[in-house]
Structure formats: C-alpha cells, structure tokens
Amino acid sequence: MQIDPTQREGLQATDNPLGMEGIEFIEYLTTKPQALGQVLETLGFHPVARHRSREVLLYRQGDMNIIVNAHDAADGRLAGAQGNPVIGAIALRVRDASLAYRRALDKGAWAVPTQVEVMELNIPAIHGVGASRIYFVDRHKEFSIYDVDFVPIPGVAKRPASLAQMHFFGAVQYIGWERTEDWTAFYAELFGFTAIPDQTRFGILPKGRLLRSPCGTFYFQLVEPEPGLELEADGQEYIERIGLGTPDVAAAVAELKQRGVLFSESARAPISDRGAVVAGQLFGLSFELVHSERA
Template identity: 25%
Template sequence: MRTSIATVCLSGTLDQKLVAAREAGFDGVEIFEPDLVASPLSPEAIRTRAEDLGLSLDLYQPFRDFEGVGPERLEQNLRRAAAKFTLMNRLGIETMLLCSNVATARSGDEHLAAAQLRKLGDVADRFGVRVAYEALAWGRFVDDYETAARIVRLADHQRIGLCLDSFHILSKGHDPEAIETISADKIFFVQMADAPLLSLDVLSWSRHHRLFPGEGAFDLGTFMGHLARTGYDGPISLEVFNDTFRQADPFATAIHARRSLRWLEHETAASLGSGPSSRAAPMSTAMLPLVESPADVSYVELRTGDSDELRLLLMQLGFRPHGRHRSKQVELWSQGAARIVLGAPDSEHPQPTVAGIGLTVKDPAAALLRAEELFSAVVPREESEGEEPLVGVRAPDGSEVFFGADRGSVPTWVDEFGSTAAEHADLIERVDHVNLAQPWQYFDAAVLFFRAVLDLHTEASVEVAAPVGLVRSQVLRSDDGILRIALNLVPSGSGADAILPQHVAFATSDVLSLARAARERGFSPLDIPANYYDDIDARYQLEPALLDELRELNVMYDRDDAGEFLHFYTHSVGTVFLEVVERRDGYAGYGALNAPIRLASQYRHRANQGDLA
C-alpha cells in the first residue's frame, strides 16, 4: 500500500512537515495550498527538498468552486486553474484536487457540470496534469460520490477523474459498496479519515473532529475492501482536520498517522479475505501478526514518588510485599493474581503515577512484532542471567506495555524478588481494569495504540462532569474482558487542579468484607456524601440493611440489566488512586453514574489537604 499524508494533518512549517512525514515512513505527501503560500521556499526548492527526502508529491489541494457556474465565471475559473497547473509543473505534482462547488454554482445540471469539467480537462492536458473531482459532503449540488462519478463519466476526459474521501462518504451515511462499480482508472486519488459519531453539522464535524483510521467509529476496513476490489492501486492518503493534531508535535503525530495506515492495511486485508470479489484487488495489503487476547494482566507498575502512602494503602487492602528485585530498583506486592510493581520516581514520573502494565501472552515475540509493525518504540530492558525475558513497547503517553510468556498461574519472574509473600486469605483476585489519564495531545493516539497493538475493541465513549470540567472516557477491552483499559482525557486548561482519573481497579467477589477488613487495618476510604446514598435509595430501592452497610463503608453501587456493581475508592496519592470492584451476575460497566460523585469527593479531599492552594 502506497502511503501519503496531507500536510494539513501536521503542525509546524512545511519543511518540518515534510521531514516528519519522511521520518515516519510515508511514501508521499499532499501539499495543502496554505502551507505552500506560507512557505519561504520556492516551488522548485520544495520539489528538490521532497526528492532529497525520498518523498513523492502526490496531490495539490484544494481547488474550489469551479463547476455549475455561468460562462463569465467559467472563463475566470479556467484562467485560475491554468495558473495552478503552472504551479504544479514547478512542484512536479501531477494531480490536483477539485472540490465540488459549495458557493458559486448556479445550476445542478450534471451535463453542464460535465461539460465544464471537460473544458478543465483540456486545460489540464496542456500542462500534463490530472484533476481529481471530489464530492464534498456539504456541496451545493454535488454532495455524494455517486453523483460525482456520474459527472466524471459524462465528462469522458482522460484528465478528469475522482477523488474518493471516506469522511465525505461515510459522514453522510452513503453506502460505499457502489465504489466497486467505478472503473479503477477513473479513481485518481483516495483520502482516508475516521471520525466519532457526532450530532453536528457536517462542515464543523469535518473541520474539527476528523480522526486517523482506527480512532473513530467508521467502518474503514469494509470501505477499503470495496476500493481494493475496483483494482485501484494508487496512494492511500490521510486528510485529517483536527484541532489537536494541528497543535501537537508533528513528528509524534506523523508516527501516529503512519500507525493508523498500517492498521488500516490490516483491516483491508481482513475485509478482502471475508467477502466475494468479482475483480482482482492488486492493492498491496498485509495482515498484522495475529495475537491472542492476553491470558491475564500479569502486573501493573506504579511509580511511588517520594512517599510511602501507596505501600500503606496496598497493605491496608491486604497486599503482601515480596521484597526488592535482585537486580532492578523495583519491589513487588501481590494478592491473589493481582500484582503491583512499585518503582522509584524518575525524571519522567516525579509524582506517583501508573507507569506501565505487564501482560501474559501466548507468544511474546509475535506480540512484539505486531507492535513494531505498528511503529511502536521498543523499551530497552536489561536482563541478568536467569531472569525471565520480558519485551515491551512504549505507548504514546510514555507508559509501557510489556509482554511475558504464559508459564502457569504464577509467573516465574516472581521468584526474582527477594521473598515469597506470606500465606494469606486473598479477597482481591486480580486486576479488573487500568485507568490511564491522557493529556490532550495523546488521547486519540492512545486509543489507536491500544486498539491496534493489543487488538482491543472500543466501547462507547462517555463524558463525566468533574469540578474542573468534563472528563472524556474511552474504554477498550479484549473479547473475554480479561484486559480492560480506560483512557481518560484530562480537561484542557485544568492545570494542577485536575484530579487525574488514573487508577488501578482490583476485582473481588466480596467487596463488603474486603472494605471491612481494610478498615480494621486502618484504611480510610474516599468519603462519599450522604446525599449520594439517599439518591441511590430512591433510584434502586435497596434493602435497608444493604444500604446501611454501603453507607457505613463508603461503598458505591450501580445496577444494569445484567447485574450489580459494588465498588469503593482510596484517596489519591499524587496522580494515583486505587479501586476495588465486585461485579455480580454479568455486570459489564464501570459505574459511570458514580464517577461525578467520586471526582467531586477527590477534589474535596485534595482541597482539605491543601493541594489546591
């Protein structure tokens, strides 16, 4: 698959964008006209710079408001087009994007539009370039790709073809299956973008909320399958308008974008292998190495900062220490199959934080290969003789994911710590989920990373009201629910006042007994206001004895059609807190209705401690 990216996707100068695209492994770029106009480099210098970097210049865009106009306007448009074609010759670009008219068209007559495109094709022929006509979702008369395809067929000119854009097609709910009826030689260019499903006018949706493939809700694998069956084998380019990406580091965004196209290539190969095809699909695609769902969460690593509070909380919840690792500056605490590795603070983690997770997988080498093919950075790790080999990669926010082999109920690496934990009645059974806070510039990249690298599935995102703003949460999980990762977007502009929604949740089958045993060890749970218990009593009509016990132990409650959810929280230590959950009768959620109460309680706790001064 030949890959390309529009310069509008990246921040920085045009030269920085070109370098970032090359370093991320793209084959080519689309030149967005405002980037060219703002550049001090001449078109010839830009062409030379791209050649030196090994990048092709695939598309010049956009040319607007051409067809459906009166004779005088048409002549003006043809002169304007000739000037752009001259510029394209200087750049060495062979294809120009023409958007369907949104402002100046007076007629929706398809034959008139085709005749005018034919004249444009004659001008393009003089310069040896092509025009790719794209139906904008908000076009005045042409707003769908099938109409655009009819106009291109009527124009019947070798220099006039189509640009297919997944956003403009899927955002309007058009069925992409008819793409297979288009001749491949008339598809001049393809642009891909994902997006969340929003109730928003399509222009605002397009300009601010597009995403890279794999981050949104569009079925892009099926879209690409239809495209491949036409025989198209040209560039697959990213055109993503997104306020976040335009502010983020262009080199990180380019790698993130390249990861999305590798994931899309995998989805395309899967789609081609799962449906009938009457025509060959010459587009080069390859599946990613297949990986099975993790057998379990082997451990979660927390950085402790300069405080012993996390150790105290673990002890109060019933965890036992194993001691320090024989060659690394970390220590292990465990209860049941839940293991917490505590690491010393470092320059990247001066405060307590969730630093990484370890997963037990069938084939660590295959898991690592998949991650590397998705352009993930490998985490260097020194191993002394006799130590269990673990391989890991770095997530966009800097946290780490390590893969270890499945060697039974207790990993062999546990023996590398100083002692065996004392026998104890385990009320905590395993890690239920890990909740990672994501700064604004990493949230979408993290969704793609965990979805693609670990082959997780996204659940519907939710927004939760907090004292410092709205917290957006996106859950990804394995098919069997063994691995659940919740990504929370820190409210923009919240600064130090934000309660970072970052924590580890442990599963138990008796949360009330565990809460009582923890209290006997001196544990003080996060305080939940009396108004909350009055509210759930009115909502659920709980048995009075259960309600009294929940209130006494500061345990929260939720219910869905499947079952019940009981859970309680610790207070925050730095940016970390802990949660214990009990899922009854198939409850699959996370107590979303309780999150605003939890966030407000954490905010009050920090204020009482003077942390918000």
C-alpha cells in the same frame, strides 16, 4: 478430518491477535518504597519477593502482582513530584511474548531498549502512554518471571489469598484533549481492544470511553480533561489509577476499612454496590473498587 476454513484461506483470528490472557503485573515507580508498601499492605497485598540486584519489591494477593520499583525511580524514569508513586508500567500476559512483541512493532509500536543484567530475563516492552511501558509476559503458569529475577522473602506465603476475591479490573488513563479516538485506535490496532457502548458502565466514576481487552478480563478507561480545563491539563497523559474488581463491594469496603483504608464518601464519588474510590492514601495515590465477577 475437518479443515479449519481460516487455515485453508491463510487467515488468522483477529479478535485476540496477541493471545492476551490478562494483566501480569502493575509497576509503580517511587523513591518512597516503604511508604507505598504500607499502603499496599493495608489493601491486602503482601511483600513476597525481592529483586536479585535492584531495589525492587514484589507485592501480591491472589493472582494480582504489584511491583514497587525504587531502582528506576532513582534514575529519574517517570518519577513523580518529590518521588511520589506513579504507575510506570503494565505487563500483559500473552501466549508468546516474542511473537506479541514483534506484531506490536509491525503495527507501529515503539520498542523500549532493555538493559539486562546477569541472571535476569529479557522481558520485551514497548512505549505506552507518557513515559510508561507495556511489557509482554508469557511465563506466568508453572514457571514465572519471578522465579528468575526475584528471591522469595522467607516465611511469607508465595501466593497470599485475596481479600473479598479482589482482582485486577483495569486501569484509568488520563489523556489529552480530543485524544480519545487516537488512543482507541492505538489499543485496537496493537492489541485488539474494543470500545464498549456508552450506556454500558461500571463503578461510580463512569466518565470517558471504556475499552474491553480481547481476552475479556480487564478494561482501560480513557478520560479527557473536563471542558474548560484542557489548557490546565497541559497535554499530560498518564495512567492515573488501577481498578480492583470484587463481586461484593460492600464486603470489600467493610474489610478494607477495618484495615485502615479510607474511602471517598462525597456526593461525586459515593460508596455504592457499584463501586467505591479509595481516598488519596499517599500523596494523591488512589485506587478504585468496581463490582465485578471473575471472568
């Protein structure tokens, strides 16, 4: 029998310390859930389930889950101007949610107190950028969190097929002036993200620093204010948009255009084989297509 030398010396692998396995869901907060739902449906998402006790809807295509939360938005948590949609949380798939949560706290993360109602799961969370949250989810295979907290919508496929093989590619985070190193250290220490070389770029908006997740399935992009605009940014930090990967950008753009999706075609953000930017569909809400083969 062979003995793992890392076990002999009491060492642990550090390249993926939380056992991360991708993004479980993206949560939007808004007091205009119907309007946001219409935008998501044009992008190929379908409403598949309703929360048992709150005004929350689950939208899905392929293995991408988006939660539209009008309950917490009504309570004022991270509500955008006039109730416009904002990204309130990202949930990470991990092998053991409790273990990942405790390790993050040990590394200095701030816990988010949860208020769980009857028949609801307690999903551990820490504070992310701004007022957002980062959840840890380990029930995403045979049995998922949605089997407990949500009721399926009758007559809707549980897992609608994805358009043009779209999948979560990552998220773009706007940060304060000269805060790149701080956030790089945050994601590296707590989760095991690594900065990739500046010459390695994806999509058509290659600004800022790219961080690769330890599981290699998604990225965070850190973007500081433009030089000279740092005072106008007023130190605000938040998740600006999500990126949707697809192996064929042209096919995805053509299919989405047929569904009524508008794309930016300016010189600053042209449509190309590398990617495309969905124009503001709802009060500035945007998405980004990025050329990406599934990991």
